[in-house]
Amino acid sequence: MMSESLFDAVTDRRASNSIKWNRYGADVLPMWVADMDFRAPAPVLEALRRAVDHGVFGYEMPSRALLETVAARMEKLYAWQIEPQMVVAIPGLVSGFNAAAWAVCAPGEGVLMQTPVYPPFLQTPENVGLTRQWAELVCERQGSTLRYRVDWEAFETATHSGGVPTRLFLLCNPHNPIGQVYTHADLLHIADVCERQDIIICSDEIHSELLLGETSFTPIAALSPEIAARTITLIAPSKTFNVAGLFCGFAIIPDPGLRERYKNVLERLTLHVNNLGMVAAQVAFSGVCDDWLAALKSYLTANRDFMVDFVRTRLPGLRVSVPEATYLAWLDCNDLIAQGRIPGSPYDFFLKEAKVALNDGADFGPGGQGFVRLNFGCPRALLAEGLERLCRVL
Numbered sequence: 001m002m003s004e005s006l007f008d009a010v011t012d013r014r015a016s017n018s019i020k021w022n023r024y025g026a027d028v029l030p031m032w033v034a035d036m037d038f039r040a041p042a043p044v045l046e047a048l049r050r051a052v053d054h055g056v057f058g059y060e061m062p063s064r065a066l067l068e069t070v071a072a073r074m075e076k077l078y079a080w081q082i083e084p085q086m087v088v089a090i091p092g093l094v095s096g097f098n099a100a101a102w103a104v105c106a107p108g109e110g111v112l113m114q115t116p117v118y119p120p121f122l123q124t125p126e127n128v129g130l131t132r133q134w135a136e137l138v139c140e141r142q143g144s145t146l147r148y149r150v151d152w153e154a155f156e157t158a159t160h161s162g163g164v165p166t167r168l169f170l171l172c173n174p175h176n177p178i179g180q181v182y183t184h185a186d187l188l189h190i191a192d193v194c195e196r197q198d199i200i201i202c203s204d205e206i207h208s209e210l211l212l213g214e215t216s217f218t219p220i221a222a223l224s225p226e227i228a229a230r231t232i233t234l235i236a237p238s239k240t241f242n243v244a245g246l247f248c249g250f251a252i253i254p255d256p257g258l259r260e261r262y263k264n265v266l267e268r269l270t271l272h273v274n275n276l277g278m279v280a281a282q283v284a285f286s287g288v289c290d291d292w293l294a295a296l297k298s299y300l301t302a303n304r305d306f307m308v309d310f311v312r313t314r315l316p317g318l319r320v321s322v323p324e325a326t327y328l329a330w331l332d333c334n335d336l337i338a339q340g341r342i343p344g345s346p347y348d349f350f351l352k353e354a355k356v357a358l359n360d361g362a363d364f365g366p367g368g369q370g371f372v373r374l375n376f377g378c379p380r381a382l383l384a385e386g387l388e389r390l391c392r393v394l
Contacts, residue, residue, distance in 0.1 A: 179323025248277025327377030
């Protein structure tokens with residue numbers, strides 16, 4: 001097994017063109033945008049070097065071998081048997097769920113989502129000319145931690161709300177920013193509602209391999225052939241293997257008619273995949289990086305536990321999610337705001353006073369006000385420094 005200490009190394013990213021590290025001043029510690037501060041696995045880097053050494057970067061299409069590798073990965077991880085022709089290469093998941101909205105919905109129709117949620121979900125209806133419909137998740141606070149559950153009455157009420165038919169449900173599983181993995185019962189309930197209401201499911205499962213502790217995961221489309229027939233599943237190596245800037249993901253669409261509509265949208269929008277992204281995906285999903293991934297998940301689990309314990313013992317008044325997946329934590333600052341200890345926006349307060357850049361919870365839609373999102377996908381020394389900075393200003 002690979003040593004977890006591999007992830008303790010601090011890489012200077014300010015010298016690169018990193019959005020994460022260069023948006024704010026040199027005195028600010030960035031713990032916001034969702035990429036990790038770890039080098040990609042050695043087999044991926046070696047494959048990219050070979051491709052660069054070849055020296056020719058002409059047009060390419062996704063190879064049969066790549067699609068077979070994606071299909072084999074789904075069977076290995078989840079015993080989900082799909083055919084390679086069901087796999088469609090996409091530049092990334094934001095492109096992927098916007099393309100799903102174009103493929104499924106007519107102008108003005110509804111797109112349903114559960115908030116607080118990844119901000120590009122909220123922008124999709126505006127991008128495509130659709131109606132935003134949402135069902136807010138219920139936040140349950142216990143001591144210094146948070147957990148969320150689905151309000152099923154709100155979920156069903158939100159479908160076809162405002163006199164607008166819901167055509168598409170955007171599911172985020174594992175959930176960003178909360179970090180929870182939907183239970184088997186929750187997935188069946190979602191699928192039942194969508195089947196009864198004739199709603200297509202587009203499931204963003206980009207964090208599905210970043211499982212912490214003993215968490216397990218099931219793609220919603222793997223529950224049954226009937227559910228798969230109305231589902232577009234989006235995956236990518238980008239978060240798991242930290243190659244987000246190479247822009248390569250995949251839509252898995254078992255239904256031939258839905259898949260054809262989706263591919264037509266990709267052609268109309270001229271959404272092409274980066275050659276080097278496909279090189280990285282082929283290697284990442286082949287299995288040769290799985291020891292690296294096991295060590296990464298162990299390291300992230302320890303980071304999570306360190307962070308949750310720090311909030312409990314050193315940051316009274318804050319509450320934090322206990323992520324089951326992802327490397328993203330969701331911090332509830334509302335009690336401190338009510339007490340006047342944080343004036344106004346916690347995002348602005350921590351940026352100005354602590355010199356820590358987080359994500360503003362208000363950007364995640366209803367239920368996000370008074371929260372911030374923290375990225376703990378970094379060496380433990382950086383995580384400790386960021387938390388100490390929050391502690392000093394509180």
